[in-house]
Amino acid sequence: MKGFAMIKRAVGRILGGLCAIVLAGVVVDVAQAGETVGIPPEVVAEYIHAIIQADRTIYSTHVVERLQDLKVTVAAEEWKAKGTVPLPAQMLQMAGQEVRGLGLGLRIRLASLGPIYKKNEPADQFERAGLESVAKDPRKPYTGIITENDKHFFKAIFADRAVSMTCVACHNSHELSTKRDYKLYDVMGGIIISFPVQ
Numbered sequence: 001m002k003g004f005a006m007i008k009r010a011v012g013r014i015l016g017g018l019c020a021i022v023l024a025g026v027v028v029d030v031a032q033a034g035e036t037v038g039i040p041p042e043v044v045a046e047y048i049h050a051i052i053q054a055d056r057t058i059y060s061t062h063v064v065e066r067l068q069d070l071k072v073t074v075a076a077e078e079w080k081a082k083g084t085v086p087l088p089a090q091m092l093q094m095a096g097q098e099v100r101g102l103g104l105g106l107r108i109r110l111a112s113l114g115p116i117y118k119k120n121e122p123a124d125q126f127e128r129a130g131l132e133s134v135a136k137d138p139r140k141p142y143t144g145i146i147t148e149n150d151k152h153f154f155k156a157i158f159a160d161r162a163v164s165m166t167c168v169a170c171h172n173s174h175e176l177s178t179k180r181d182y183k184l185y186d187v188m189g190g191i192i193i194s195f196p197v198q
């Protein structure tokens with residue numbers, strides 16, 4: 001009985017010690033986390049892009065394409081006047097304006113090397129190089145740090161692909177289109193995301 005009590009005490013001490021080590025470990029980790037945890041801007045941009053892309057694909061396939069197939073309505077540029085629904089590009093542009101209004105410094109835009117409207121052309125050499133790069137290799141975003149009025153921004157350009165036949169059909173037939181031979185999954189331009197960095 002005496003021996004059993006000793007073993008119990010010893011096991012208790014070992015477990016207590018282990019708990020202390022584990023707890024100490026947690027405390028140290030938390031302290032380190034407080035000092036050093038940070039998400040690289042490349043990853044932040046990937047997260048933001050993942051959400052935008054998911055919404056864009058779902059809107060185009062499950063809303064625009066579906067409403068059209070069911071002959072309910074179409075997506076049209078003058079959607080308010082015509083009583084239809086907004087274009088996928090307009091959805092992204094409106095989201096970009098909403099986000100800009102929050103004053104976070106986060107900007108989202110859609111651009112292309114062969115745009116329907118001039119305002120959607122690359123704004124500078126960085127954007128042009130980025131759109132050319134994602135057209136060649138759509139899997140890899142084009143990224144860099146740019147400086148505007150002494151402030152630094154991380155900028156990332158992701159390929160914007162024709163995820164639905166509605167993208168292809170509308171762009172190929174739009175009266176102002178400069179390119180009329182898009183196919184499903186072609187790169188049609190880029191989603192440009194930028195946010196301030198220190």
Ligand code: HEC
Nearest residue numbers: 060075089111112115116117120161162166167170188189
């Ligand atoms: C019903 C027509 C229509 C559909 C569907 C459509 N677009 Fe567009 N898209 C436009 C118009 C019009 C603009 C210009 C809108 C503006 O900037 O006011 C535009 C803009 C763009 C731009 C910016 C460059 C430019 O051409 O001005 C890209 C990139 C783009 N669309 C890709 C796509 C993709 C990808 C899809 C499918 C997910 C898609 N579009 C679906 C008509 C359409």
